[in-house]
Amino acid sequence: MIGNKTILFSAPINFGFSEAIKKELEKLNYTIIDLSNITQQPFRYNGLLQRLHNCYRKAILQDYEFKKILRARAHEDYLNSLVKIIPNCQYGLFIRPDLFPRSFIENIKSKIQTFVAYQWDGLNRYPSVKDYISLFDKFYIFDNKDLSTSTLPTTNFFINSEDVNHYFEKNEKAYFIGTYEKKRMPNIIKLKNILNNNGIDDNIILYTNSKTTKSEIVNNGMHCIEIQLNYKENLANTINSAMLIDIHNPIHNGLSFRTFESLGYNKKLITTNKTVKKYDFYNPNNIFIWDEKNTDEITDFLNIPYEPVDNELKEKYDFNNWIKYIFDQKEHIPILLPN
Incomplete structure (x- = not known):
C-alpha cells in the first residue's frame, strides 16, 4: 500500500541544500526516504584515463558533478538492490536525477505513484540527463530554452520557514x-x-x-x-x-x-x-x-x-508553494517561465 505523503527524495548535498529541503518536507508532514548521500559513497577511478577525463570536465567544462556520476555508476548494483527494500511511495522527487544510474531510476519507478524530477542546471550543461526525461511523470526545468513537449517550467525557490x-x-x-x-x-x-x-x-x-x-x-x-x-x-x-x-x-x-x-x-x-x-x-x-x-x-x-x-x-516562489506546484496539489500558484 502506498504510504500517505511518503516521498522518495534525492538532491545534491552541495552547501547543505538537500538537508535544508528535507527539513522543509518534514515540516510539511512528509515521511522521507532520503537517498541524497548515496552518491557520496567512497569511490576509486578505474584507471588513469577516467581520472584525466574527470579533470578535463572540471577544468574545461566546469562540470564538478562528473565524479559523483561515476561514483553512482560504480555502486549501481548496490543501488538496484535497494529497490527490493524501498517501500511504495506516494511521491518521488529527484533533483539532478543524472547523479544516479539510469537503470536504478527505471527500476524504482514502479514503486512511486507520482514521480517527478527537477534539473536545476541547464540541460546542455549535463546533457546525459536528457536520457532520463521519459522515465518521470513530470520533468521540470528552470531555463525556458529547455522547454519542450517533454519538460515543464518552474524556477528555483526560497525557504521561508526558518526562524x-x-x-x-x-x-x-x-x-x-x-x-x-x-x-x-x-x-x-x-x-x-x-x-x-x-x-x-x-x-x-x-x-x-x-x-x-x-x-x-x-x-x-x-x-x-x-x-x-x-x-x-x-x-x-x-x-x-x-x-x-x-x-x-x-x-x-x-x-x-x-x-x-x-x-x-x-x-x-x-x-x-x-x-x-x-x-x-x-x-x-x-x-x-x-x-x-x-x-x-x-x-x-x-x-x-x-x-x-x-x-x-x-x-509564489516560496518552497511550500513550489512543492505543491510540482506535485500538482490543490491550492498552488503556477510557476511559469517568461517567454
Whole structure:
C-alpha cells in the first residue's frame, strides 16, 4: 500500500541544500526516504584515463558533478538492490536525477505513484540527463530554452520557514558565495572593486580545493573555503547582509537561488543575469542588472531604498508553494517561465 505523503527524495548535498529541503518536507508532514548521500559513497577511478577525463570536465567544462556520476555508476548494483527494500511511495522527487544510474531510476519507478524530477542546471550543461526525461511523470526545468513537449517550467525557490529573527548580526556588506569558476572571476573581482569604491564592503566566499585558485581568491581580498558551508550558515550570511551578488553561469539563463533569496528576505540584488528583467517580481529599485557598461548607474541604485514586494507574489516562489506546484496539489500558484 502506498504510504500517505511518503516521498522518495534525492538532491545534491552541495552547501547543505538537500538537508535544508528535507527539513522543509518534514515540516510539511512528509515521511522521507532520503537517498541524497548515496552518491557520496567512497569511490576509486578505474584507471588513469577516467581520472584525466574527470579533470578535463572540471577544468574545461566546469562540470564538478562528473565524479559523483561515476561514483553512482560504480555502486549501481548496490543501488538496484535497494529497490527490493524501498517501500511504495506516494511521491518521488529527484533533483539532478543524472547523479544516479539510469537503470536504478527505471527500476524504482514502479514503486512511486507520482514521480517527478527537477534539473536545476541547464540541460546542455549535463546533457546525459536528457536520457532520463521519459522515465518521470513530470520533468521540470528552470531555463525556458529547455522547454519542450517533454519538460515543464518552474524556477528555483526560497525557504521561508526558518526562524530568521535570531540572525541579528546585521552588516552593510554585499554577499556572494559559490564554487570557484575561472571564467567568472574577472566579473567578481571587477564588481568587488566597484562596490568598494562606492563605500560598500563585501563578503565574497568561494569554495575550492586547489592551492593555485586558493591563492588567487585570497590575493584578491576574498574568502576561500575548502569545506562547503551548510545551508544554515549560508542563510545567516544572507539575512545579515545588506545586499546579495549573483554572477550567473552563461551556459544557462535560469535564475539562481540567490535571486529568490533576495526576494524572500527583502534584499537588494546585483546580478549579471539579464533574464531576471522578464520575471513578475522584477523591480529596478531592488534588482540591478550589471552588464559592465552601466557601472556608473550602480551608485544611484545603492542610494535607492528597497521597495517591499507584495506578499502574494513572494508566496509564489516560496518552497511550500513550489512543492505543491510540482506535485500538482490543490491550492498552488503556477510557476511559469517568461517567454
